[in-house]
Amino acid sequence: MAPETFLTGRATVETNVYAFGVLMLEVVCGRRPGNQNEQNNYNNIIVYWLWDLYSGGRILEAVDSRMDGDIDEDDMACMLILVVCE
Template sequence: MPHSSLDSHLFNETSLLPWEERYRIAQGSASGLLYLHEEWEKCVVHRDIKSSNIMLDSEFNAKLGDFGLARLVDHGKGSQTTVLAGTIGYMAPECGLTGKASRESDVYSFGVVALEIACGRRPINPRARNEDEVSLVRWVWELYGEGKLIEAVDPKTRRRI
C-alpha cells in the first residue's frame, strides 16, 4: 500500500494526520470490520485488529490486512477458537480467560485502535512514568473518571482542536 500502515503515521514524529483523515481512517476500518462480521456469506473473525494491520492506500483509505490469524464462523455462532491469538494490548480481557475470539473481541480491538487514533499513543507503553499509564485503555479510563478526558488527545493535534 502506498501509505503503508496506520501505525507508521500515528507514531512518526514527522507525520501529522489531521483529524479529518483520522476520522475517515477510523470510519473506513469500522466499515471493513462490519463487512467481515455481518455482510459476507460467513463471519470472519480477524483476531488481530491493530493499527499496523490497517493499511492506507494512495488516498489514505483504510484497508484491513493480515488475515493470518482469521477464522471463518457461521453467522449467529460464537468462535470455536481455543488457542489464544492476537497482540497484547489489543486483545479483549475475556480472550485471556477463555482463549476464544469473537466478533465482540474484534470490536474491542478496534476500540483500542480508535484510542490510538485519538491519543497518538501505543496500547502498551512499558516505559510509562507510572503504572496507570502503561495501558492506553486504563489510562484513558482513569482520565475519563477524573473528568479530564481532553488530556488524552494526541498532543500533536491539540492546537488544532
C-alpha cells in the first residue's frame, strides 16, 4: 500500500499504481514489502532495498534465486528499474 494512503485514508490511481509495483517486486524478489515489526529499518522496505541495489549497479541481485536463472536478464532489469524509478 502506498504510504500516502495511510495519511489520506483513500486510494487513488497513483496509490493503485504504487501498490501494483510493490506487488511486482514481491513476486520477482520473493520478499515481503516490509517487516511490520521493524518499520524503521530502511533496508527492510523492499522499495528502498531495491533502490540501493540499483544505485550500486546490482539490480539483478534482487531476483529471487528460486527462479533458477530462468529469466531474460535484460527484460528483468528493465522491469525492476521501471518499478524502482516510478
